[in-house]
Amino acid sequence: MNRRTFLKLAGMTSIFYHALLRDLAAAQTPVLAVAEGKDYSGITMNAVRALGGMKRFVRNGDTVVVKPNIGWDRSPEQAANTHPLVVRAVVEECLRAGAGKVKVFDRPCNDERRCYVNSGITAALRDLKKVELKFVEDERFRKVALNGTVLKEWELYGEALSANVFINVPVAKHHGLTGLSLALKNVMGVMGGNRGKIHRNIGPALADINGTLKSHLVVIDATRILTGHGPQGGDLRDVRVLNKVIASTDIVAADAYATTLFGLKPADISTTVAAYKKGLGEMNLNRVRIVKA
């Protein structure tokens, strides 16, 4: 190394020092922010800001995909879909951070038009500029090599793959097969093809998908949670209001923390365990720095 390159390196290091340090710290102990309160858009913003703010993820002009759970033709209080205020708050933060375009979509199980309307998300995003709430178009799915433990390849949604930033905004809810449906499961919404097939080995399969399509930021809506008869519920007796929003860059940690809200252990949830084993994040919460926001 000659002097010139050394000086260059030193100079560059000083410029990126701050960011580098933060990334290193993040790599060592994942940070997880939990915000609580009745103002759902307020707590969503607080949770994201506690991680360093949206500017950490979104650069000027970026195309951002915000992927809520809009899987079911259910109303917000039934807790089957992400709360519209949480979705809107995440989208607004992206816009404030300078996003060029924010795309919001899901591949619902019920009729997509009804899901978008009944979830309240259509109305919540209607007046926002540079925001597209769109339906999934089949031609945009592309076969992606996953080289995973159970899935070798699968069709994933082009717009999710090509976005600069992918923000995963699930609702925390019960699920018959996996126990809970959280952030790792929410990524199913960008899968094409016969998704039901992966149910035979859903934990490792979802880990494979999440290993390829990484969520840059995870915001879990636990403003109200569905504790039974998930993933679509429908009975208000199964809904518990917690007024919480969780944010993290570590998808496994976020899922693990959300699991505790149901009185369960992260190790009970096969998707969390499989993702942890694959090295996608930390599931031992005592190794996670939890920040109250």
Next chain:
Amino acid sequence: MKKMSPAKISQLFFLFLFLLLFVRTEYRGSDTISVAVNSFFRVNPLIMTGYVLATKSFIWLLFPALLMLLFTLFLGRFFCGWICPLGTILDLATKRIRKTAPLRLFKGNLKYWLLFPLLSASFFKINLVGLLDPIAILVRALTLFLYPLFGDSIRQGWIALYRLMGDSRDHLAPFYGVIRDYLLPFRDTFYPLAFISTLFFVFIIFIERYETRNWCRNLCPLGALLGLAGRLSPFRRVPGRTCGDCAACRQTCPTSFDMDILQKEECILCMECVLKCKMGRARFQWDSITSGGQPFLPERRVLLGGLLSGFFLSRLFRFANPEARAGLLRPPGVRDEGDFLEKCVRCGECMKVCLKDALYPAVTQAGIEGIFTPMIIPRLGYCEYNCTLCGQVCPTGAIPNLPPDAKKLEVIGKAVLDKNRCLPFARNVDCIVCEEHCPIPRKAIRFEPLKDAGMSDKKVTLKKPFVVDELCNGCGICEFVCPVEGMAGIRITAVKDRSPIGGGDIQSNGEEADPYH
């Protein structure tokens, strides 16, 4: 440009209205559809007559048709010349079709031979009037073929653009979004009987080569009925025959001057003769004196023959394969097959509006007498839990218009597991996609642990689904989403007893009505 006659303006207006209502008969963001294309059936006296004869009762939904019949008694067949969208399409097309001589086969009593057996079969509880109703023919051709064709062509173009341009197609997305949201069918569906329903329509246009408005004057049962009603109307054209020195009316008139004498029951009041009369003689006036000299049609033997053949018609095609009937799933709220066959117009509106493309025209599943009646094919589409659109657009209440909370309880059929195909049973792997999708809040599909199962030596515990019959409304989403290829591992079968499932269970107001908790 020539000045258009009032009748022409009215025709174009109603054709436009018809197409507008047709396109609006779709979910476009609201749970309710205020005005749908069913309006054209609700003013339709043929549909009303069939309904009244079959059910021996009246329904206020069809009150406008009664008014139409009354107006026709006074004015004559103005519906055909001023409103009927099929007539308008014929008028627009006929100029481009060169004419040969009228077909003799079509003349005389033929249309009464169509009308009377239809009405008589209705009386014997098989309501087939919708098969030949002009509006129903038009709606079926549009719903089952032309509209899906239109949607599919545009969508394929849009997809081709993606192959060509990739993501830069997004610049055109706002433009396409408007077309998709306001004009296109949301899904592309291919229907059985698309060919036959289009054939009806094409045939009607094809026979224009023999004479103008060939269908309207010689075949149309609605026209025949309106003609019978309008025959006595005091509003008539004078003179009642062609004038010896001119006879231009024979060319001008689209329907009534087969012979030199005006056929009152064929006059559609288009007023062309008045507008085009060089002598200023032709005019319409109130006049109670009937001009004699016409042979009185239909003759008595047509009436009696029609009655008899209608009876045969209602009994001839009763055979239906019982196995096919097991898959005959009617739209939600239909509890009795016989009652349904009395009321259903077979217009195809429910198929048009169905959110998830669950409804298809029956081919032979309901017997030949049930052709074109709607049935659910769950493997292709399921009944959306919160949706009530088919009941809203049904013109005769054959599918009852129920509030969402009542509709959710209506039983379409019952889910039955096929252990030879269902994955946890047949392949020893986890699945329960059906349980996940079951929309019943307390779940009509549940699971229990199946211990010491699994593929390898290491035995695991699988989740084994089962159906709670008392809670299943047969919506079919389980069959729709079942990941087993081909025939599903869980299927909906028709049941005779379609009394609603327990309501208390659906509401969040108590613990009752759950037999297994």
